[in-house]
Amino acid sequence: MSAHLSDLGWRVFALLAATFMAVPLVLVVLFSFNVSALTSLPLTGFTLDWYRKLFALGPFWPALWNSLIVASMVALLSVTVGTMAALALARMVARRAAWIIAILSVPMMLPALIIGVALMSYLVRFVNLPLGLPTVILGHLVIAQPFVIMIVYARLATFDWSVVDSARDLGASPLRAFLTVTLPIIQPTIVGAFLIALSISLDDFVITFFTIGGGNTLPTLVWGLVRTSLDPTINAMASLLIILSVGSTFLALRVSRYRGYA
Amino acid sequence: MRVLRPGADSRNWLLLPAVLVFAGAFVAPLLHFLVISFWSVRARIMRPDFTLKNYVATWADYYDAMASTLLIALVIGALTTVLAFAFAYAIRFKCGRFEAPLLFLALITLFGGYLVKIYAWKSILGREGILNQALTGLGIIDQPLDALLYSVNGVVITLTYFLLPFAVLPIYGNLRAISPTTVEAARDLGAGRWAVMRDIILPQCEKGIVIAFIFAFLITAGDYVTPRFVGGGAAMMGHFIELQFSLGFNWPMGSAMAFTVMTVSLALVVLLRALLVRSLRP
Helix, strand or coil, X not given: CCHHHHHHHHHHHHHHHXXXXXXXXXXXXXXXXXXXXXXXXXXXXXXXXXXXXXXXXXXXXXXXXXXXXXXXXXXXXXXXXXXXXXXXHHCCCHHHHHHHHHHHCHHHHCCHHHHHHHHHHHHHHHHCCCCCHHHHHHHHHHHHHHHHHHHHHXXXXXXXXXXXXXXXXXXXXXHHHHHHHHHXXXXXXXXXXXXXXXXXXXXXXXXXXXXXXXXXXXXXXXXXXXXXXXXXXXXXXXXXXXXXXXXXXXXXXXXXXXXXXX | CCCCCCCHHHHHHHHHHHHHHXXXXXXXXXXXXXXXXXXXXXXXXXXXXCCCHHHHHHHHHCHHXXXXXXXXXXXXXXXXXXXXHHHHHHHHHHCHHHHHHHHHHHHHHHCCXXXXXXXXXXXXXXXXXXXXXXXXXXXXXXCCCCCCCCCHHHHHHHHHHHHHHHHHHHHHHXXXXXXXXXXXXXXXXXXXXXXXXXHXXXXXXXXXXXXXXXXXXXXXXXXXXXXXXXXXXXXXHHHHHHHHHHCCCCHHHHHHHHHHHHHHHHHXXXXXHHHHHHHHCC
């Protein structure tokens, strides 16, 4: 067997897999601009009608607003909490840090359904907290925080602590050394982690569904619409979600140079 | 190499907020949820109790659903892990300068939206969907296939699609650590293609492969949105668990079902892991 042929096979596979990953999302966006109400080929012409219909839809604006409030709060809080944790972990023995990260990441591995119903029944029965946007934010923090910790921790693994030590030796307080030395250096990573947390929150449906009580975010509105009707208004809203979350992921990867591995 | 100052550990307090979120919004709810699973319901009201009847009922009533859920999770877990490994391997060692853009694509689609992805496949797989159009157009089939949507096939395609980018990352992370020089050296010393794969590459990816599989397995075992949208309510446990909360108002039952699925899944995953790790070790 020639080496060239097998290499070609791998490349073709990579291309096919990449197509498989990209095409469904591209189609959703494409059909949101298509005249026909059916999501089938051929495309029948370009229109913005589905977006007009979407923007005229009563529950759309409150849902967008809720999504933006929740996502920005989740991003802000998880970046604060996660960066603090990563700073502590970075100075630990690597093995212990790896264990702590593994434990804090358990929520990523569990189905959102279980996290959602457990949190909902706990809040309703045990804490007696009314459901609403704050409880959604709490739920999202649980799943966004491990991503932030992993991203910032990965950056700190190659961090040159001697610059911080110099600042400390010259009399800076720990907080001042963090704000004037560490923070400016890791800032791109923090912005990246912020945007990733933003898109995790924007994207979540299941936890939101169980912890919101009343009202909608964009994903719960999509859920409601898919159950009642199937027309490209949903494509328009889905495209908006894709643009928001893919856009912020894209930016995150550009600024932070994080590539998913430590 | 940095020398740790004495007292350097004192910054451990920085972990506190993260640990509080984890304990308060994840561990405590799960413990409370476990307690509820032993409660009983009378006249639609939940009452503190200590009964095993929810667990007994889970096994008696949902035996079939449990078996088919685990089977589907096994298929999706294996399929996702194999595809993810092949993709990560191909972009790491075979695609040259396209390595970075292809990885970038995988990461971008990772956050493309759970519900959006399910919706996308619903419209692709439908009777008038693009896949049927393409297959009839190419003359591969005469009649549109109904079995694509509202069947187990739909669930497998959609969930594999959703899970793939997540599964690529841990495996790719492991492959990063293998230098192409090591692979070349082994080849120069006469190792065959398969020997390199078995003795160098697979053992190094053990961790990533195991994480990818467990992730795909557990998420599938607890999913309910996909079976409902594209699976025609394919009898999966997630679907029945969700019903206990949305329609049945029987939280204790739902809780017992959730813990049963997770426990059985974990046990199965641990068993499979042992088998897998043994077969990956050179």
